[in-house]
Amino acid sequence: METLKNQICMEFEAISENERLARVVIAAFLAGIDPTIDELEDVKTAVSEAVTNAIIHGYKERGGKVILRATISADGELAVDIIDHGVGIINVEQAMQPLFTTGTPNERSGMGFSFMEAFMDRLDVESRPGEGTCVHMWKRFEERKPVETKPILQAAVWNRSGRE
Numbered sequence: 572m573e574t575l576k577n578q579i580c581m582e583f584e585a586i587s588e589n590e591r592l593a594r595v596v597i598a599a600f601l602a603g604i605d606p607t608i609d610e611l612e613d614v615k616t617a618v619s620e621a622v623t624n625a626i627i628h629g630y631k632e633r634g635g636k637v638i639l640r641a642t643i644s645a646d647g648e649l650a651v652d653i654i655d656h657g658v659g660i661i662n663v664e665q666a667m668q669p670l671f672t673t674g675t676p677n678e679r680s681g682m683g684f685s686f687m688e689a690f691m692d693r694l695d696v697e698s699r700p701g702e703g704t705c706v707h708m709w710k711r712f713e714e715r716k717p718v719e720t721k722p723i724l725q726a727a728v729w730n731r732s733g734r735e
Contacts, residue, residue, distance in 0.1 A: 575645070576603075577600070577642070578642040578643070579600055579640070579641050581596060582636050582639075583639070584634065584636065585625060585629070585630045585634055585635040585636060586634070587626060593619065593639050597641060597651070601643075604647065617686065617687045618651060620686045621651075621708070622639070624704075625637045625655035625706075628658075628660075629657030629659075630655060630657040631658065636655070637654070637655050639651070639653055640654070647714055648709060648710070648711045649710045652707050654706075655704055657703050658703075660696070661700050691708040691709060694707070
């Protein structure tokens, strides 16, 4: 059994404004493991796409609740679940094909799952028509050694005294 380093679970209304909330929450959650800017942007984008899918396709913009659940294991693996109890997906395999959309071509690009797959290490989608969808995503973060730095005040005092 993997030891958890941290975990969160939050529920929010399925409205478009809360897609931004999900991005901010996942970014703050990841701050403790010091991701690179690229890693952070990848996860934020994948979470944003999953939340947007829940709002637009899961609930068809009629409201409901979205659950964001995330864990970071002691060995640096992030697991994120985005869960809705909306209409579900009839054919998950088809829905995951690039450019597939249930909207009109002018409304949606059909790239949400493709972005999630590209930005995360693994993606799994479970769905039941009439019950909802759970998007599971994983990303591993390498352990980074802290950079040794001098405190600013100490460095300023040290340099003023003429010592190097």
